[in-house]
Structure formats: structure tokens, C-alpha cells
Amino acid sequence: MPELHPEVAAVTERVIARSRDSRRAYLDLIEREREAGVHRPKLACGNLAHGFAASGEDKPAIIAGRAMNIGIVTAYNDMLSAHQPYGRYPEQIKIFAREVGATAQVAGGTPAMCDGVTQGQRGMELSLFSRDTIALSTAVALSHGMFEGAALLGICDKIVPGLIIGALRFGHLPMIPIPAGPMPSGLANKEKQRIRQLYAEGKVGRKELLESESASYHGAGTCTFYGTANSNQMMMDVMGLHMPGASFINPGTRLRQAVTRSAIHRLTEIGWNGNDYRPLGRCIDEKAIINAIVGLLATGGSTNHAIHLPAMARAAGIVIDWEDFDRLSGVVPLIARVYPNGAGDVNHFHAAGGMSYVIASLIDAGLLHDDILTVAGTRLRDHARDPKLLGENDDLTFEDAPAEPLDESMLRPPSSPFQPDGGMRLVKGNLGRATFKTSAVDPERRTIEAPARVFSDQDDVIAAFKAGELERDVVVVVRFQGPRANGMPELHKLTPPLGVLQDRGHKVALVTDGRMSGASGKVPAAIHLSPEAVGGGPIGRIRDGDIIRLSAEQGVLEVLVDPAEWEGREDAVQPPDGLGTGRELFAFMRQGADDAERGGSAMLAAAGL
Ligand SMILES: O=C(O)[C@H](O)[C@@H](O)[C@H](O)[C@H](O)COP(=O)(O)O
Ligand code: SF4
Helix, strand or coil: CCCCCHHHHHHHHHHHHHHHHHHHHHHHHHHHHHHHCCCHHHCCHHHHHHHHCCCHHHHHHHHHCCCCEEEEEECCCCCCCCCHHHHHHHHHHHHHHHHCCCEEEEEEECCCCCHHHHCCCHHHHHHHHHHHHHHHHHHHHHCCCCCCEEEEECCCCCHHHHHHHHHHCCCCCCEEECCCCECCCCCCHHHHHHHHHHHHCCCCCHHHHHHHHHHHCCCCCECCCCCHHHHHHHHHHHCCCCCCCCCCCCCCCHHHHHHHHHHHHHHCCCCCCCCCCCCHHHHCCHHHHHHHHHHHHHHCCCCCHHHHHHHHHHHCCCCCCHHHHHHHHCCCCECECECCCCCECHHHHHHCCHHHHHHHHHHHCCCCCCCCCCCCCCCHHHHCEEEEEECCCCEEEEEECCCCCCCCCCECCCCCCCECCCCEEEEEECCEEEEEECCCCCHHHCEEEEEEEEECCHHHHHHHHHCCCCCCCEEEEECCCCHHHHCCCECHHHHHHHHHHHHCCCCEEEEECCECCCCCCCCCEEEEEECCCCCCCHHHHCCCCCEEEEECCCCEEEEECCHHHHHCCCCCCCCCCCCCCCHHHHHHHHHHCCCHHHCCCHHHHHCCC
16 A cells, blocks of 8 residues: 555644544444434334335335335435436435335435525525535434435535535434536536626627526536536545445436446445444544545645535544645645636546546555545545446446546646645635635736725625726725625625736735635635634725735735734624525524634534534
8 A cells, every 4th residue: 555645644643633532422422323323123113104104115124124224315406407317316216225125215305505596696695504404404304213324415515515414413324425427518617707707898798698608507417617516526536435436427327327226235235234334424534534635635626615624524523624724735736627727627527537547546646545434445446446337237347547647638647747736725814814725826826915905795896897996906805705794605706807807917816704616716815714804803904905915825814004003993894784585594503603614604513513
């Protein structure tokens, strides 16, 4: 087995040491849940009868209680292109379960927000908290105690993190997340972005813009940019939680169905009644979490996981912070260039060798933990392969990962990467701590010193751009966008106008206590700034004209103002908001949310996790 990189080993040890007590408490919990929790045999007859009353042909098997009853937790809706394929999955999963003498029931559903639909709209202020709502819905589904395993149907941004957070509180159960795959490639993402910038400049109208967007987002499946949804798939792969090669097979194909079938069959083999018990809470340990961070850095994944991964880890009793990301970023090379970090999309990435190449090459480079408990192998390396159909019954055979990338414009060996470091840096200074993703930012733009222009709403930035007020070197500061302010929306609508300013030769950067989309790129941005403006974070004291210095290389974010003058400043006041769009219902989550670096969660904070 290749020698593990010393820095990966050191950061892993640091996380294990920091998590010792909380992880012990977690493992004790799942032990208790396994031994003394709510399980089918312990349910009273009245409980059970309610549980199988409508189970039809599966009723005898459920009553007999000898085989696994799989709880399906589904985030299906047919507005989300990525989740639309899930509509028929429960019926298929029941058939696959019966094939191996097991049963399956839909245990419950969860919401699934499309950040693309809500991008730039007030609904985006519910996005981060929809993650915790999904976790709560997952817990409600699994709380019935009718299940000895679970299949998790969800793909997009907040959905996989929410499912995993909720599922981990039932970590004594074996579980397998079931992806549905990316839509076939449509209009190239770079062309989509070009039309958006033309629209931002008023050079094309809504008709051309809608044509371009509709040619890009054109069918069932996950959007093909490398945003948070596809970063979710990558993380499940490098944590060994997906069946091998499951992530990027397109929906509606025989291969996709065969891989789903294999996941259900496999689930019944890793329950506590067999001799190969693999509970979710043991699969997701410190090494798996480190693998997720490494995978994120090596592939240029979504910055949103600087928030979601700490939350997911906390649900398993594991504590990580942005120093962990930063230290690993210094040794993990960028080996994939998938839009917005490059021109190709996830379909091209998959064709170039995809996740099987990423897993194999990072293990061989000593950057991924190979010795982890996965759902389908003896080690992670067993997941570095791709399924192929075999014979008339759609059985599966597997191809090993290619020895070399099949398209070096998309994928590179760790020994000759696109960039020497993974590019999710921690920047800090007298404004606090923020995340700076460099993988999509040209090297010469990663350090900037320019006057601030301060806003409290992203729409005002766009209005200032249209009024020509930003035609200069500028650090655009947008505050009151943190979890406790308005739910920490993504400010991805700022990418086109700021990109236009940058393309016109100005030095431009964004500094915000809000988030960006995983699909944001090119413009240098210090995001997730903690402490946020609400509650007195320094970002609330920045004034127009202050010089801001931001450098990814030096890890610096600071305002260059005379300390005495700075100390004398008042904190800005959050503008009033009449709310609406259901946002008032999430006031309790805003009020209790903890810092972005800990996951921005009122639910986990209140639970003392
Ligand atoms: O984090 C993410 O990946 C984004 O939230 C993504 O899910 C969202 O849909 C973007 O808005 C997509 O990009 P466009 O808005 O550019 O289509
Ligand atoms: S990837 Fe984003 S835009 Fe596409 S379906 Fe998922 S949430 Fe919506």
C-alpha cells in the first residue's frame, strides 16, 4: 500500500484527536441504538400492523421478519431535473429487494430545493436551512423502526448533506446513497456563461438568454457543471458510500438501472444479521471525512462543502475546521478541470476516466485513505472501477480505472497536475476567516488590493453595475448575507457582472459573509466570512473607499484602516425585511445558526453536536 502523505496523516491525526470524545459518544450512541433502539421485533403488534398494512405482496415477508426491510428515504420531485428520475425508483427498488428475499418501503420523503430555480430570488434564503429540514425529515422517516437498512435517494446541493446528517443519527443501520446521474451534455457551460455576460451588458435580450439556458438545462438528470450536486457525488465515491462507478452514469439507461439493482442487493448483504455488518456510522469515520476533503480539493469541488462537510462530520461526532481544508489544500494537487474550473462537463470528465481514475491515482499518490470501511469493497481501491453490462440479464462486470487519463485537458496525474494545490484556501485577518477557492481563478488574480464598495443586498450590486458605478478596481463587499442575517444565500448572480468588469481589465473581488454557488468561478471571492455582520462581525464596519487586501497565496483578508479610526466605527444596521416566501417560518433557524465554519446549523447547535 502506498505510503500516506505525511500532511494527510498529520491532519487525519489532528481530526481524530480533536474528535476523540465526541466520536466516542457517537459510537456509543449507535451501539445503543443497535442493541436497545427501536427495531421491528420490539414493536408492538399495533405498531407493526400500521407499518405493514398497505404493504401488499410484501406483507408476509415483513410479518415474518426474517429478511431486511429497506427504508427508502426519497427526495423525489419532478421539478428538479436531477431528482426527476427518482419518480419510479421505489417500485424498482421493491422489485430488486424481492429478488433477494428482502422488502422495501418508502419510509418518507424530504424536500429538495433547486438552487438553480431560486438563484438570485428570495427563495435562496431558505436553501441552507433546507439542508437541516431534509435532515429532520430523514430522521422522521427512519424513526419508525421498521427498517434494517436504508436507501437514500438524493443528489443535489443540500439534499445529500441533509440526508447524510439525518441518516447518521441512525448510523447503526447500513445505508447506501443511490444516485440517478447527470443529464446528457447540452450547450457548453462556457457558452452559457458567455451569453449571460452579454445579457448582463445588455447586448442580448431575454429571448436569447432563455434559449441559451434551455439548451444548457434540457432534460432529466443533474446539471452537468461541477457544482455542489456533482461534488456530492464525488464525495460519496471517495468515502466509499456509493456502489463503484455509480455517480456519473446517465439516467434512464440500462446500466443505471443495473447499478441501482446492485446497490439494493448489496445493502441486504451488509446488515447486522449477516457476517458483514457495515453500519453507516462506522463507514463515515475520520478517514472517510478526510477523503471527502481531499476529493473536493483534488477535483475543484464546491465551496459549499466548506460548510456542509463540517455539519455532516458533526453528525458523526467528528470535528473538522477550515485549517484542515487549508493544510490539505497545500498538498493536494488539482487534477481535474471540470467547468467552472475548465471547459468540459461531468460527462466529459467521466469519459476521461472520471472517479475511478481519481480514486486510483490519489490512493497511489498517498493522498486518499485506502483502508476505510466501504459499502462494497475490502478497501477504497475496490471502488476505483467502472460497471459494464454483461449478458442478457444486465449483470455487471467491472473495468479497472484507466492507468492514465483518457483526456489530459480534463484529468491529469497527481504527478503533473493542473495546479500544485487544491485551491480551497483559508484567508484570515482583521475581518475574520473566509474561504477562497482558487481553482477557477487565474493565478495573477489571486492577490488584490483595491477600494471597497459596500452593499447589503446583491440586487443593489447589479443596479450599481448597470449604472456604471463599478467601472474601476473594486472589492465589492456584500454583508448581512450570513446564516443569522438571511439564511446565507448564494450570490451567484453576481458572477456575470463581476466577470464583465474583470474582462474589461479591472481588478475585481468579492468579500461576503454569504455563499457562492459551487458553479461560481473566475472572480476572486472571500466567502463565508465569519463572524458575519449580524452580531457585530467586522464586515459590518467596512465603509466605501476602505482599502481591502485579499491574497490567497498569503492567506490574508484585511481592511487597511487606521486602528484608532476602525475602533471608533459603529456597526452597520441590517436593513429591515418584510420577509415573505416562507422565510418568516425559518426565523428560529436564523436565530440559532452557528458559524459557517461549524456548518451554519441551528439544529446541530441546539443538539449540542
Ligand atoms: O452550488 C451549486 O452548485 C449551485 O447552487 C447550483 O446547484 C445552482 O443551480 C447554480 O445556480 C447553478 O448555476 P446557474 O445558476 O449558473 O445555472
Ligand atoms: S444541480 Fe443545481 S440547478 Fe441543477 S437540478 Fe440540482 S440544484 Fe437544480
